[in-house]
Amino acid sequence: MTEPDVTSQHNEPMQRAARDHLWMHFARHSASQEGAEIPMIVRGEGPYVYDAAGRRYLDGLSGLFTVQAGHGREELAQAAAKQAAELAYFPIWSYAHPKAVELAERLAGLAPEGLDRVFFTAGGGDAVESAWKLAKQYFKLTGKPAKHKVISRAVAYHGTPHGALSLTGLPGLKAPFEPLVPSAFRVPNTNIYRASEHADDPEAFGRWAADRIEEAIEFEGPETVAAVFLEPVQNAGGCFPPPPGYFQRVREICDRHDVLLVSDEVICAFGRLGTMFGAQRFGYTPDIITFAKGVTSGYSPLGGMLVTDRLFEPFKHGETMFAHGYTFGGHPVSAAVALANLDLFEREDLLGHVMRNRDAFRATLERLRDLPIVGDVRGDGYFYGIEMVKDRDTRETFTEEESERLLRGFLDKALYEAGLYCRADDRGDPVVQLAPPLTCDQSHFDEIEQILRSVLSEAWARL
Ligand code: PMP
Structure with a gap:
């Protein structure tokens, strides 16, 4: 496969063309119209994707619950x-x-x-x-x-x-x-x-x-x-x-x-x-x-x-x-x-791999329960949601304004910048959604945990 020309994809004309012509799905376009850079993914390999500047992100959502086998499968x-x-x-x-x-x-x-x-x-x-x-x-x-x-x-x-x-x-x-x-x-x-x-x-x-x-x-x-x-x-x-x-x-x-x-x-x-x-x-x-x-x-x-x-x-x-x-x-x-x-x-016995590793994935995410912002960790297999709360004892959730500030104002971007692509979603109570490629193992679970730990701690400090 020929390497993509990342420099041309990263340059300002590409951003401008995206701003001027691409209608992104379920997207608020205001930020990009005001000059914020549109995240541009150009390449994938295994459980990772790479942006135009060559930065690596763990694909914690398999694209959109989709890339089961991982990226770059010849x-x-x-x-x-x-x-x-x-x-x-x-x-x-x-x-x-x-x-x-x-x-x-x-x-x-x-x-x-x-x-x-x-x-x-x-x-x-x-x-x-x-x-x-x-x-x-x-x-x-x-x-x-x-x-x-x-x-x-x-x-x-x-x-x-x-x-x-x-x-x-x-x-x-x-x-x-x-x-x-x-x-x-x-x-x-x-x-x-x-x-x-x-x-x-x-x-x-x-x-x-x-x-x-x-x-x-x-x-x-x-x-x-x-x-x-x-x-x-x-x-x-x-x-x-x-x-x-x-x-x-x-x-x-x-x-x-x-x-x-x-x-x-x-x-x-x-x-x-x-x-x-x-x-x-x-x-x-x-x-x-x-x-x-x-x-x-x-x-x-x-x-x-x-x-x-x-x-x-x-x-x-x-x-x-x-x-x-x-x-x-x-x-x-x-x-x-x-x-x-x-x-x-x-x-590759992907089903067997998930069956053998699902308890470890759960156990790794469960460790996050020591963070005050983590109210619940729930899911099955390679599919989890981490619900964030204002008060763990009362399970009080965030106001709409707080949720807006937490998710769109901070989390989405901070997770991505820290190298984890996933989704902070507040269509119900606010959760971080995780669904990594089925090829992931403990090293990737640890990476997910570390990034979430640091970003969620910062989110809590900001609140
Ligand atoms: N049903 C469920 C449960 C889904 O999660 C989705 C997409 N996320 C759909 C239907 C719609 O699928 P599509 O986006 O391919 O139309």
């Missing part, structure tokens, strides 16, 4: 190049190409029992959108046409298309686009740290939280509810693993009311929790799994949903089609990269 680049030369593009609209077929078969073999059919998209939000639409059409075809509503959890993020955004439980992201799709309803999430009921009894809390789903189904009318969308570990709001027994109870509730259980695994699949799919980590079988991100380790965009044979059945025979599709769904280059990525998972 074999994934080669797989993309080879496929682009052979067949760069062909749609899977009534046609097929070998890489989509091979990948579908491979994913079906890795997924929980019964999820044998794969519908490809180009990303996660599209996968969520597809799942809701499939649920609606499936029930229309099977004699329950009133089933169209969906349930999701408070503060959850499920994507930006209108349907996926309606499922999202983050008022700040939705407000500019209201009115959204009206048939989406929210239930409490599994934030036991801030539970008002059963805070010291995880099993009882899990039963309580699952029962809120049944309550919502009954309130809306089971004959109108199509699906419940849940992440195995909820990311937005601050990384909430499920209490013991939660998913088993939710499965029973869904079965009782003929409501589909959609496991949104855009983050939690492909080893993030040490298993290929998040549902396998917690021992439940959903009707639909949505996936994206880690399926290609981010080397090419791809998403999709795995669905049970039961959901495909009405489309299998007869003249009805699922009236839905994407130009880039199952793109040959992305499918080839995904296959190479799954080969790499096997060859």
Whole structure:
């Protein structure tokens, strides 16, 4: 690979062009318009990325929960190049190409029992959108046409298309686009740290939280509810693993009311929790799994949903089609990269690596609990949130103004400048989100801990 010309990328014309032409996502552009430098990442290698000036950052978020295998993997680049030369593009609209077929078969073999059919998209939000639409059409075809509503959890993020955004439980992201799709309803999430009921009894809390789903189904009318969308570990709001027994109870509730259980695994699949799919980590079988991100380790965009044979059945025979599709769904280059990525998972036993190292990751982050600003450390596998509080004993959180000052005024930038790329998020209570590449080991955990220790201590001193 030729070395990028970092000097030209670092120079002022590049910054100016970014300021003048690039619309960054979910970004406030005011700082850069006022002259602040836009962080410009030019290269990646293993768990590290490098900016235009050659500074190194530990990628504590795998890009965006995506680069499972780490950066700079020549074999994934080669797989993309080879496929682009052979067949760069062909749609899977009534046609097929070998890489989509091979990948579908491979994913079906890795997924929980019964999820044998794969519908490809180009990303996660599209996968969520597809799942809701499939649920609606499936029930229309099977004699329950009133089933169209969906349930999701408070503060959850499920994507930006209108349907996926309606499922999202983050008022700040939705407000500019209201009115959204009206048939989406929210239930409490599994934030036991801030539970008002059963805070010291995880099993009882899990039963309580699952029962809120049944309550919502009954309130809306089971004959109108199509699906419940849940992440195995909820990311937005601050990384909430499920209490013991939660998913088993939710499965029973869904079965009782003929409501589909959609496991949104855009983050939690492909080893993030040490298993290929998040549902396998917690021992439940959903009707639909949505996936994206880690399926290609981010080397090419791809998403999709795995669905049970039961959901495909009405489309299998007869003249009805699922009236839905994407130009880039199952793109040959992305499918080839995904296959190479799954080969790499096997060859390097990435799942085994996460399983062997997850306790050490947890133990290393737990050490941060001696800092007065650290209220909670929670997560699973290689996926954690560190919640920051004003008072550890009372769990008092920050005011909006303090949170703004802490996160955007200081933490985001300070962590990055100290060499750790991750995210300080205050869409719920303020947390630092961590999801390093699955190849990381103790030396990287220590590096994360050291940087967090010094930056969080400084944040506390400033407050
Ligand atoms: N669902 C979940 C759980 C996600 O975390 C995300 C993205 N972070 C999405 C859906 C949307 O995925 P995309 O950004 O690829 O559309």
